[in-house]
Amino acid sequence: MKQLKLSNQLCFPIYALSRLVTSHYLPLLNELDLTYPQYLVMLLLWEHQTLSVKALGKELRLDSGTLTPLLKRLESKKMIKRVRSKEDERIVNIHLTEQGSQLKIQAADIPNQIQCSMGFTAEEFKTLKSVIGGVLRRHAEE
Template sequence: MDYLKLENQACFPIYALSRVLTAHYKPILDEVELTYPQYLVMMVLWEHKQLSVKEIGEKLLLDSGTLTPLLKKLASKKMILRERSKTDERIVKVSLTDIGLQLKNKASSIPEAFKCSLGLTTEEITSLRTSINTILNKTKK
């Protein structure tokens, strides 16, 4: 078998699928004026209320080089608040504004809209999530 053929690659379909899925999110997320990475940040904040940049990075596997400008954008949209920690000035605490909190209501229909856009069954999605998570946990070090 020629391992340098695209069809024999495992990484390419994941790389491609990631972009295909983001494209499916696009029109849905346009409604709430979020990009996919911004949506992920909002999601972890809806769940945890307040997180440092580092903590957000650990959850999303993104570094400050990616997050700092992204968080500034969310802050300019008044969805989040960035403030230096009083007890440790190195840390920037990120939290939701009222607008950001309210947005969760509007966003509640997104998962279902996305699922419809994909045209996969619930079982297919669950099975995919489980198997990808297994691999992700083994490989992310």
């Protein structure tokens, strides 16, 4: 049964690469006192300034049960502020604080540091990101 050999699986190299990439982020994020999931939230907020919890969950593919404790920790670190919408109290919007905005400056070189530490050429980086992005976009609605 060749199809059940680990070396013939798609899942394992993706899983192993994910763990490897994340391990390269960890020392850089430790300097910012952020976990990897917190960093992903901050990336979206640096891009958009304010997003609803629902929008963050959709973008990060995380449910509210996973996202809420993560947001509470970021709020306790004074990086974000959670504010209920005045129009619809069921909606909670996430805003960057001044401290959260300032962290962007410290994080600015992380993407370049990751590309270098992983040893990716610019072309490999672009190709890998494009292939993975295409697969994820095709399955975004699932």
